[in-house]
Amino acid sequence: MLRAPIFLVMSFLALDAARSTAAADCICLAQGREFALGQSVCLVSPKGPRIAVCGMVLNNTSWQFSETPCVVSTAPVPARDANAIPAGPDGG
Numbered sequence: 901m902l903r904a905p906i907f908l909v910m911s912f913l914a915l916d917a918a919r920s921t922a923a924a925d926c927i928c929l930a931q932g933r934e935f936a937l938g939q940s941v942c943l944v945s946p947k948g949p950r951i952a953v954c955g956m957v958l959n960n961t962s963w964q965f966s967e968t969p970c971v972v973s974t975a976p977v978p979a980r981d982a983n984a985i986p987a988g989p990d991g992g
Contacts, residue, residue: 928954928961937961942970 927934930941935954943952943963949970952963 926956926961928963930963 926937928937928939929935930943930952935941937954937956940951940953942949943965944950945952945965947965947967951966951968951970953966955962955964957964
C-alpha cells in the first residue's frame with residue numbers, strides 16, 4: 901500500500917503551494933493605491949499625519965501607525981486679489 905503515503909505527501913504539497921500563493925496577494929490600500937507588506941506611507945491619524953507600515957494582523961492586512969510624524973510642507977497659499985484679472989495660458 902504505497903499509494904496512500906504518496907497521496908498524503910502530494911496533498912500536503914498542494915496545500916502548501918495554495919497557501920504560499922494566497923500570501924503573495926496580500927496588499928494594503930490607501931489613497932487609491934496598493935502597497936505591499938512592509939511598505940510605508942504617510943496617513944492621517946487622530947494624532948495627525950503619521951508614518952504607517954502595511955502589516956498583517958490575524959490574517960488581515962492592516963496599517964500599523966508609528967509615532968513618527970510625516971514631513972509635511974506647510975507652505976502658505978498666495979493670497980489672490982479679488983480685483984485681479986486671471987492670467988491667460990501664455991501668462992499674460
